[in-house]
Amino acid sequence: MIIIKDHINSSEETTNRLQSSYNELQALNATISHEIKAPVRAIDGYARIFLEDYGDSIDNEGTDLILNIRTICSDTLTLINKLLDYTHFAEAEPIQEAIDLSLMIKDVFNELTLRYCDNKAIKLNMDKDIPFILADKILIKQVLINIISNSLKFTSNKEVSVITIGYEFKNDENIFYIKDNGVGFDMKFSENLFGMFQRMHSIDDFEGSGVGLAIVKKIIQKFGGKVWITGEVGKGACVYFTIAPQYILK
16 A cells, blocks of 8 residues: 555656646746747837838839848747647647648748849759648748758859759658758768757858757648758758648649
8 A cells, every 4th residue: 555655656746747847848938939039020110110111112022032031020929839839738639621732832942042132053853843832831830941951051162052842652651851062961961850959060160059840740740741861071961741642632
């Protein structure tokens, strides 16, 4: 009887510690969320004011750039809310909507390459057979942003950056891939790259927080998929991810 009672007390203590840790994590997430949301909202507010006060003085291209800033701000705020929702409601199902993945890839690529103002040659090769998918637009866009931005970052020292994006159905799996001709990495580190704050290269060589691929993995798992990466030093890298059959529209 004493043994059983001690076991129950031990279980209750463990449960209480886990609940306390969870509550602290929730509070930390809320704080971080607020600290991120505030500057994003400020950027959006300045962009809105600029359009209201000076919209008639700029050309269509300038207006489009400001509108793109507002769109990115909106997507960022939405993403923060969704990631917080996943923390609060681990079992919550993402929104499912039809996505033209080819069009989204082009939009993300164009958004990301806007920052390269030195007329650097950046080439996008894309498979024509990429299927539509049934998924959450904000989350899938974040997957593409994280992977493609890595590809652009790690090809920044190349005369011509080449990003190749494709799809294949192999071994009963819907496999998507994003390949680059960048600096690559040593494959012995590949298993660690999807952990939080894990990096391929020194921060002195390439900027970044080391959380992008961890976010990719978390999102892809929401759609029944998996993620892996291959690479070779000096010859580039390729990120693969799968999506479960029920989310593929053909």
